[in-house]
Amino acid sequence: MKIVIVGGVAGGATAATRIRRMDESAEIIMLERGEHASYSNCSLPYYLSDVVEDSSKLLVMSEEKFLDQYNIDVRTLNEVIEIDRDQKRVMVKDLTSGETYEESYDKLIVSPGAKPIMPKSIGGIAMPHVFSLRNVTDIRKIEGYIDENDVKHVTIVGGGFIGLEVAENLVERGTQVALIEAQNLVMAPFDYDMVQILHKTLHDNGVDLKVNTALERVEKDRVKFSDGNSLHTDMVIMAIGVAPETELASQAGLEIGRTGGIKVDARYRTSDEEIYAIGDAIEVTHMLTGESTRLALAGPAQRQARTVADDIFGGEAFEALVTGTSVVRVFDYNAASTGLNEKMATAFGADYGTVHVIPPDKVGLMPDSHPMHFKLLFDKHSEKVLGAQAIGKGNADKRIDVIATLIKMKGTIKDLKNLELAYSPMHGTAKDVVNVAGLAAENILKGDLAQVPVSKVRELVESGAYIVDVREEKEYAAGHLNGAHNIPLSKLRERMDEIPEDVPVFLHCRTGQRSYNAFRLLSNKGVGNIKNISGGYLGISFFEYFNDLVEKRSPIADSYNFN
Amino acid sequence: MKIVIVGGVAGGATAATRIRRMDESAEIIMLERGEHASYSNCSLPYYLSDVVEDSSKLLVMSEEKFLDQYNIDVRTLNEVIEIDRDQKRVMVKDLTSGETYEESYDKLIVSPGAKPIMPKSIGGIAMPHVFSLRNVTDIRKIEGYIDENDVKHVTIVGGGFIGLEVAENLVERGTQVALIEAQNLVMAPFDYDMVQILHKTLHDNGVDLKVNTALERVEKDRVKFSDGNSLHTDMVIMAIGVAPETELASQAGLEIGRTGGIKVDARYRTSDEEIYAIGDAIEVTHMLTGESTRLALAGPAQRQARTVADDIFGGEAFEALVTGTSVVRVFDYNAASTGLNEKMATAFGADYGTVHVIPPDKVGLMPDSHPMHFKLLFDKHSEKVLGAQAIGKGNADKRIDVIATLIKMKGTIKDLKNLELAYSPMHGTAKDVVNVAGLAAENILKGDLAQVPVSKVRELVESGAYIVDVREEKEYAAGHLNGAHNIPLSKLRERMDEIPEDVPVFLHCRTGQRSYNAFRLLSNKGVGNIKNISGGYLGISFFEYFNDLVEKRSPIADSYNFN
Structure with missing residues (x-):
């Protein structure tokens, strides 16, 4: 059995080693276009600060280790440029010598990943101070450019995982950072109300965050936005997202899905039964919606790789539906x-x-x-x-x-x-x-609680709604919502007559615990038209941090006080 | 509806506040024998170090707050001394005045907790320098005794949660600590192989750990063990376990279960339908075995309290079967x-x-x-x-x-x-x-892997089994198992002829990852009689830390090296 793998990072490397564990005699060839196979791509941004001091540590497994420990033939700087499905062989270009050669396969595993999106419509995007980040070579280039050009200010375009992690590590390094995001929020996996905490954190750590801001043109020492504004900067890092690498698969006539990823079945076979595809280049099925989606995450890629190895060697293989679980540190x-x-x-x-x-x-x-x-x-x-x-x-x-x-x-x-x-x-x-x-x-x-989200609070305040802040007097005095009435929970029973009966009443405390008690108290007393403000004063403070809804801007207290 | 609650800590306090949220008109009386209701009993040990500086912070809710925020009548230093089930009333002793009075109830909730076991068979256990730890009063006494008597050395008896947490906090404080445990291991929720890590950690942090050691007698400045040994000490803290407080329930004729806890049904009703029991004093059902057990944990007590409140007010109530989840920090x-x-x-x-x-x-x-x-x-x-x-x-x-x-x-x-x-x-x-x-x-x-646990390694070594250490040469040189043969995974293919075919072969690396690869390699090559040592050299090193099985005692490396 001869197995050829296209791409040597998360999915490819996992498939290769798993196959070796299942079959000692299989011939396994892993072809990687880049300089390195099996690097920790998720750790790349941490090389920009002191967290990862030596970029060679980003390399998880060397070609020698693949050979010595696994008897796997890894060839970096070898690009598969064509798949000949009829003959079951791939055409490979040795990027060092420039020569091409053929390699036959019994099973082909395509794991080419996804590449950073670099829209040609953005003027100046090909300039030498514009970078993207995908692999060890890229991060070394970025690091080198910062050092050699004494870069003081970097503009990061895109507020996803990579954008935020690069921003954090550049700030740690002492670089000034602007973060540009075309949407109204960074980190799309979060809702607008939650993400305000991250917006404030970025702001508090000196990141010049600009949401609702689209990059139009890069110039030598400046970025220009579609709203007419611009910013002086020394360097640009593009991180607006990734696109699945599907050219090779497309050219070979493999089916591409609606989302733009390579289409696979429940065993990760493409439309050609002898060819599997895994990783960031494919489309997967979301467990909760049943819909096709794409997911550029290492964990699912590794699971897919194992499934493919199991399928080739007759084990039970089945698709793991995805839920899209992720985490990011932001300062x-x-x-x-x-x-x-x-x-x-x-x-x-x-x-x-x-x-x-x-x-x-x-x-x-x-x-x-x-x-x-x-x-x-x-x-x-x-x-x-x-x-x-x-x-x-x-x-x-x-x-x-x-x-x-x-x-x-x-x-x-x-x-x-x-x-x-x-x-x-x-x-x-x-x-x-x-x-x-x-x-x-x-x-x-x-039905023991009714609520409105913090995103509705501005509307409530502006419409003159009756809002009751049930925190203690001293908490209210330190900062409160414009126009909110203060009736502490501890005095609510004796001051119940202050609660109007003819208009809707909205309750909040600091986190929602005391206002829930207040809600139950009023509800049990027969007061009907009440709602809790979900998220409480803490949530409101984050949501309206950059605005003027909160009277006497008090610091958003971090320590927890039992109510 | 008049509800009387016996005991004002985790279970009692949760039941009281939940009931208030469900019914504003209920009369709720919570009777607590001790000085304080609603304290953070799990945080008590942290008062001995600097983690909790002020013991008043251990008090979660004051009687005033219970009254102001919840309209709950909390009476500390009020002990329920008798339940009159026929008349549905309790007899209460006011411990301050010494007077007794009656309180009727519609529903009674018994949440008296569990008390430290202080075996009378241990001589000298009633001496003034012997303490136990249950509440804020106890921890203040312990702290006071250490200060006033310039205590240098404390003997803790019992290696459960409380024993370990007290040991850690005393060490942090600068006190010398001996920890005595009658069983062969501390922290009974763990197996013997895993707990060796904790034994070593205690040892590394200066705790004089003595397992398999039973306390026989306390003297003025000494503790004596049943094996004839003894230890100079200034103070003794008993933490060998807790016993459910069932006297009140027993006297009232409520059924006591096989495990010694109060017997309850799936809605936490005792054998008297008007009386509920919750918390450390009851027996619960283990989800996996279906058997009755006891569990002195705050989380389950709070869930039981909510269930009882729901049951009283007609909500859907059902028993949450327990799995016994817990965590402890040990240095x-x-x-x-x-x-x-x-x-x-x-x-x-x-x-x-x-x-x-x-x-x-x-x-x-x-x-x-x-x-x-x-x-x-x-x-x-x-x-x-x-x-x-x-x-x-x-x-x-x-x-x-x-x-x-x-x-x-x-x-x-x-x-x-x-x-x-x-x-x-x-x-x-x-x-x-x-x-x-x-x-x-x-x-x-x-069947892709067969293994033996680290606990069998001594037997293997002593019987002359053929053990192969597949780590690299330099790792082997830095310390290895007596008599283990070193064939690095990276050379296993070329050195396969060194693997004997007529005797069982046992493989290990550092953590098990490389030896799993070696196992698969040999197995795929047709070598039949092989097993992996589960836990690897790291596991062996912990397991045999206090022994001589490992040649050249190397420090147990903490950093992870990808294999």
Whole structure:
């Protein structure tokens, strides 16, 4: 059995080693166009700061190790330029010698990845101070250019994973950074309300963040935007997204899916049964929507690789449907998400509910306890969990991993609230953040709580709605929402007559815990027209941080006070 | 509706506030024997170091707050001394005045907790320098005694959660600590092989750990053990376990279960329908064994409290079966577990398999990447996950939370290996630790790997078994198992003739990854009688740390090197 693999990073390298473990006699040839196979592409940005000091450490496995440990023939700087499906062979170009040669295969695995999008419509994009980031060669070029040209200011175009990680590492390095994003928010896996925390964090760390700003033209020392504004800069890094590498597959007549990725079946076979495709170049199926999507993530690529190896050697192989779980560090915040967000749930037509809770990530009296901002989406009918977003200084990834597991197992709100998770004061709270979200969602489903999101608060204030802030007087005095009335929860029973009966009333406290108690109190007393502001004063403060809705701009307190 | 609650900590306080949210008119009286209601009992040990500086911070809710925010009548230093079930009233003793009074109830919720076990058979246990730890009053007494008597050395008896946390906080404070444990290991939720990491950590941090050592007698400045040895000490803290507080329930004729806890039904009703019982005093049902057990944990107590409140007010209430998830910090290690360990699985009669993997908790080139020691138990027939233990410097709790969720959802090895978890180099690896365990377990189930545990290595060495260390020469030179032959994986193909065919061969590398590759290589070449040593050299080094099985004692390397 002779197996040829196109592409030597996450998917390709995993497929190669797994195949070797399954069959000692197979001939395995892995062809990689770039200088290196098997590098840690997710770690590339960390070379720009001191986190990864030596770029050679980014290389996970050398060609020698592939040969010595696995008897795998890895050829870097060897580009597959054509697939001859009839003859079952590939045409390879040795990029060092310029010569071409043929290699036959019994099975071909295509794992070419995805390339940074560099729109030709942007003027000046081919200039020498414009870079993109895909591999070790790229990051060495970027590092070299910064050093050699004494770069003081970098403009990063695109606020996704790579854009944010590059921004953070450049700031750590001492470089000034502007981050340009054409949409109204960075990090599209998050909803607009949650992502405000990241916007503020970027701002607080000195990143010149410009959302709703499209790059029109790059000049020698300047970037110009479509709104007419411009910015002086020494260097541009393009990170607006990636496009699947499908040329080779297209030319060979392999089917391309609706999303632009290579189409595969449940065993990752392309339209040619002898050719598999895996990784960032293919389209996958979303578990919750059943729709085709693309996902440029290392974990799924590795799982696909194993599935392919199993399929070739007669093991049980099946597609792992994706949920799109991910995490990013943005300075001192961790931001993780899984499943559907509101945009996706709306597009899918789900009848969903949300909760937005902000419990402490550890027991409040532990010194490094911080609020965890947690948003949960659930199906109102099946009560199944659909997605979650967590942002905080503590373990956002831990909470999202639990939700990702629950979604995979088709868990409901009832399952979530009853999860028995590891607790000690150093690690969490007796009711973990995710349990709290489950309990809050149960309250919504039972009708024990009605709410409006923080995104509606401006409208409420401007329309003169009756808003009650149930925090204590001193908290209110330190900063509050314009026009909010202060009736502390502790005095609500004696001051109930101040609650109007003829207009809708909106309640909030700091995180939502006390206002939930206030809601229940008023509701049990027969007050009908009340709603909680989900996300509380903390959520409002983040959402309206760059605006003027909050009177007396107080710092957004980080420490958790038990209500 | 008048509701009386006996006990004002986790279970009682949660029940009280939940009831208030469900019914504004209910009369709620919470009677607590101790000085304080609603304190963070899990945080008590941290008052002995600087982590919690002010003991008043341990108090979560004051009586005033209960009244102001919830209209709940909390009476501390009020002990319920009798339940009159016929008349539906309790007799209460005001411990301040010494007077008794009656309080009627419609529903009674008993949440008295569990008390430290202080065996009268131990001589001198009533001496004034012998303490136990249950509440804020206790920790203040301990702190006061240490200060006033200039205590230099403390003997802690019992290596469970409280014993370990007290030991750590005393060491942080600068106190010398001896930790005495009658069993052969601390932290019974862990198996003997895994717990060696904690034994070494305690030892490395200066704790004088004595396992297999039973306390016989306390003297003025000395503790004596049943083996005849003794130890000079200034103070003794008893932490050998807790016993459910069942006297009140017993006297009232409520049924007590086989395990010694108060017996309840699926809605936490005792044998009297008007009386509920929750928290550490009851017995609960284990999800995996279906057997009654006891669990002194805050999370389950809070869930039980909510269930009771729901049941009283007509909501849907049902028992949450327990899996026993927990976590403890032991100096720089985090140790978490869930579900069944080997002792429990054996007692239950499960036909289970195990894997012991040691992947890095983050991408290896990130500066704070550490090995995560991870042991998984699974049912060999249903392939369901039964339990897991994780110990490492990184997020052990995160990995165990995922497994706890999977167990709750009745997940299998296949589900585990396919979980799509949050990955960035700062947060994990593309295949997370738990995925790796799932893949390893699949290999075992498929017969792609056979193994022996580290606990068998001594027997192998002493019987002269043929052991092959497949690490590189320089790793072998830095320290290896007595008598192990070194054939690096990278040279195994050319040196295959050195592998004997007539005797069993045992393979190991550092963590198990390279030896798995070696196993597959030999197996695919037709070598039949081979087994992997699960846990690898790292596992062997921990297991035999206090012994002489490892030649040239090398430090147990912490950094992860990709194989």
